[in-house]
Amino acid sequence: MKLHTINTGFFKLDGGAMFGVVPKAIWQKTNPADANNMCTWAMRSLLIEDGNQLTLIDTGIGDKQDDKFFSHFYLHGDDSIGKSLNNLGFSKADITDVFLTHLHFDHVGGAIIRNGENFITAFNNANYWSNEKHWQWAVEPNAREKASFLKENIIPIQESGQLKFVEESEDILWRENVNISFAYGHTDAMMLPKISYKGRTIVYVADLLPSVGHLPLPYVMAYDMFPLKTLTEKQLFLEEAVEKNYILFLEHDPINECCTLQRTEKGIRVAETFKLSDL
Structure with missing residues (x-):
């Protein structure tokens, strides 16, 4: 088994929304904001x-939305899924499985492309993996989360016949060397892959921990549907991660790909940060 980082680009989100009740004077020390916050x-x-x-885990925001949509998120950088795959000697047609931690647009957008007036799957030879509980949550969204679940990112997966569901169960073995844990605070039934690799466990933490700046327990995103649930899940996960010496693979951290954790007087904090390729 080999693991590869696939960079799909950068975007911007409001700092206050990303850090919830934490004051800007505190969070901007680790994640500085621009003039628009x-x-x-x-x-x-x-x-x-x-x-x-x-197997590709998550797909970024993609490029099929209109200019008005993208103007809210200030996309930048030279990376894309296609370019990153090509740099490794692969193409989208080589992908056999697309694993979607959840169906928010910045995680699933690259899974679908525009074909004229239609939307089709970007990985035509792949199975697309979600779970039934989260799928239903996404196709019948609540008013607060509706803007994150775009029909053009979701419905074409089902229409393609490529959709598969992971069984919802605690720390289930999905395939050899890959277990799946579930989290319910950010959105209902978000999936976190745990991968056995070179004698270590690497956890793709998705939006449970967007960045190393979110390690302190109160640093919970305003985007989370159930912030107190996130608080509990985060505390339990951090304790487990320290005890078992997990490597955290960070989806949204703008600088750090991976980190390990340690106990400090202030709580559980970063021990080391490094690139996946350094393992």
Whole structure:
């Protein structure tokens, strides 16, 4: 098995929304904002190369939306899924599985492309993996979360016949060397892959921990549907991560790809940061 970082570009989100009740005077020390209070975030996917299987975890925001949509998010950087795959000697047609931690637009947008007036899957040879509970949550969204679940990102997956569901169960073995945990605070039934790799466990933490700046327990996004649930899940996960010496793969941290954790007088904090390729 080999793991590869797939960079899909950067975007900006409001710093206050990303840090919830934490004052700007505190969070801007780790994530400085621009004049519009917007902070830069990565959209970092992960590719699992395992024999004949090529599994892509999350797909970034994509490029099919109109200029008005993208104007809200200030996309920048030279990376894309296609370019990152090509740099590794792969193409979109080589992907056998697309694993979607959840269906918010910055995680699933690159899974679908525009074909004239229609929307089709970007990875035509792949199975697309979600879970039934989150899928239903996304196709019948609440008013607060509706703007994150775009029909053009979701419905074409089902129409393609490529949609598969992971069984919802605690720390379920999805396939050899990959277990799945579930989290319910950010959105209902978000999936967190745990990958056994070179004698370590790498956890793709998705939006449970967007960045190293979110490690302190009160640093919970205003985007989270159930912030007190996130608080509990985050505390339990951090304790487990320290105890078992997990490596965290950070999807949104603009600088750090991976980190390990340690206990300090202030709580659980970063021990080391490094690139996945350094393992």
